[in-house]
Amino acid sequence: MSVIAEIIDTLENKIVKLFSKIKNLEKNNLELRGRLTEATQIISQQSEEIEVLKKHYETLKIANSLLGSDDNKRDTKLKINSLIREIDYCIAQLSD
Numbered sequence: 001m002s003v004i005a006e007i008i009d010t011l012e013n014k015i016v017k018l019f020s021k022i023k024n025l026e027k028n029n030l031e032l033r034g035r036l037t038e039a040t041q042i043i044s045q046q047s048e049e050i051e052v053l054k055k056h057y058e059t060l061k062i063a064n065s066l067l068g069s070d071d072n073k074r075d076t077k078l079k080i081n082s083l084i085r086e087i088d089y090c091i092a093q094l095s096d
Helices: 002-066 073-095
Strands: none
Touching: 002 073
16 A cells, blocks of 8 residues: 555655646746737837838938939939829819
8 A cells, every 4th residue: 555655645746746837837928928029019119110210211311312412313303203293193183
């Protein structure tokens, strides 16, 4: 009987250790999910910020070329032509 009791005791100890490990892993999993959510939010915010900065950069390039810089004159002319076409299209729509 003592052999069976020892086996049961070791089995109980192993089960307790397994439950403890499961709880620790679940806690770790929750913590990692929280960190993942935070990282995803940060990435989203930074992506939006990058888009805003790109728009500002394009605006600054156009403003710089309008002030006399030769670096981006071609791009500025293309942008102005595009805007003129859009305005012409809007006028045509309004006149119909």
